[in-house]
Amino acid sequence: MTTTEAPEATLANLAGGYGPTLAMHESAKIASVHAIPYAIPYRKPLNFASGSISVADNVVVQVRTSDGVVGTAEALPRPYTYGETQSSIVAAIEDVFAPSIVGLGLFAREQVRARVDRTVGNPSAKAAIDMAIWDAIGRTLDVSVHKLLGGYTDSLTVSHMLGFAAPAQVAAEAVQLYERYGIQSFKIKVGRRPIQDDIAVCRAVREAVGSQAEIYIDGNRGWSAAEASQAISRLGDVGLARVEELCPADDVLSRRWLVQQCSVPFVADESVPTPADVTREILSGAATAVNIKVARTGFSDSLRVANLAEGLGIPSNIGNQIDGHITTACSLAFGASQRVTARHSAELSNYLDLEDSLLTGPLSIEGGEMRVVDGSGLGFEIDESKLEHYRIDNA
Template sequence: MSSRITEARAFLVDIAVETERTDAIQSFEKQETVFVEVKTSDGLTGLGYSYTIGTGGRAVLSMLRDHLVPRLIGLDADRIEAVWFALYSATRATTTGAITSLALAAVDTAMWDIGAQRAGLPLWRLAGGSRRDVPLYDTEGGWLHLPTETLVEGALASKAAGLSGVKLKIGKPTGSEDLERLRAVREAVGSGFDIMVDANQSMTAAEAIRRARLFDGLDLAWIEEPLPADDIEGHRRLVASTATPIAVGESMYSASQFREYLVRGAAGIVQVDVARVGGITPWLKVAHLAETHNVDVCPHFLMELHVSLAAAVPNGRYVEHIPQLRAITRTQMEIVDGRALAPETIGLGIDWDEDAISDRTVA
């Protein structure tokens, strides 16, 4: 007899940032974390989540409470794909869009939590089990407001800790300012250590092409989000103009958007974000699609969840180290010799602190 969903609820938790975070277009002021809790007729409980970086959280919560959560009751809890598609089909008027995808992700991660519990497996094994450990790079030491000396110190500390690379924000008023900062870090860490750069969609295609050429010789691992995410043609032109891989994905909200980038040769690295693409179900589709194009996956943010997904697929190249759940979890992501280890705990593998979550619940 199949297990049915008997209860579901959505709620919003605010988590303060651990450090000042700035890029070329915005500041990360807080994480609005949208949770969905799902209970089944055979006694299982799944807890899923998604997020925004300071705005829109209540809109996502409203989508869940008013439209999606009520539709869950009575659905077969063992049919994750069917649940995802039923909710997606009920929101045709607002797909593809950020609010809907973020809401779907909160439900879908809860369903995968239940699915992993039922299977008696950790998420990384259930989703594919390619290998348990994944290389790690750091973002926390690379924010745009930080002086060059601090960037150098952070990069050297990451290298000493065994991490494989660091991400530095770019988008200063002039390319020469960006170049000076990047060159200082490269000279400090030497060769054989990855430096990624992130422009946060701040450039025109012409400026991105110019700066990519300016950075020649720095051996950058990738240039991330140089252009607005809907400028596929601009990204294609940029890819054709530089040997440095171009990374996209954190601002893309459906698998079909990734398909267009990959088919047109407009991306060298895929940074699919499980919350923004609509959950684990579409995340895996994007990862496997990227594999068919011989493209690596380096997911954006959400390291506590992405460590399991990057470990699940053969083309999961990196996990981004940027802690944000420590205020509401009892234990942290395990790091050994600079590599992230997917948790062996059954389910999503995130050790939630229910009291801390309750204290920070705002809606």
């Protein structure tokens, strides 16, 4: 930039054509950050190797700007994976992160990232703050976050996670999802039962949905490498599209041995909570693909992971942290914004099992696809009466 270049021109370059609007709001600052815990039951629990969820005990995170704009996201407690609970997320945001970022410029996302990263861990709390700031930026500029992130396509193919149950029950659920929503991609949870039981479930689903459907498995680190190798071998005729986190990441040599003999992409998930972990896992030969979950890396670090995946030439999939409606909208916005993630089915449908939604409008799956929500920011609005009903902080 030369010293004679107009500030508005520089802003226009940085904002991809939204410079004049950005110039109007350049002075906007983060005025407050609030964490609101809530609880909505699931119609049925989702059981998997590392845990079980029967209630969405999540945290709505709201970032208010000095212009009065409110950006919203949510944090998902996953104590068995990242060590966070609902209470710890609220405390981290209200007591640690909010005081450190209030007063910063709304567009100073890297400054926000640097300050929250002074505290180790707490990925879900950090991710929710990041996404709420992106939502506030989009609403301030009156443009969708999906477009700000990249705007590659306006829809994604949907994949659904199937939890532990008897083979006939899991297969019936898959058929119902196909008949009602057109979903033809299924992740089957494995790793906690005897191997023959997991194999029986996979075979039942394949028989029920036919050869055209995509099937893959997720072990949530529940098998040893030897058990995983045996299972993959016995499932050869089922036609798995990929496998995910079949054994613990700290079984370093065994994991590399398993990946070397795996004929389909081996997806890293819980083992790659940061971009640095992605680099180490892929370059060490401990995985050949990676899951992106905006619930743990927000939008800013998810962009870093997507860029790493593209640079390393590996598949990158949008994963599901048993997302509620808000995080599903966030996952959709990000996944559809990037070419590397839009190539594959995205896990977007487990919100269907929730008994209620905090959003004023429904999310929609038609023909096995979900379209990006229209509107500024993330495109959704919170139903304040429902938030008041389901919040559990007695505010």
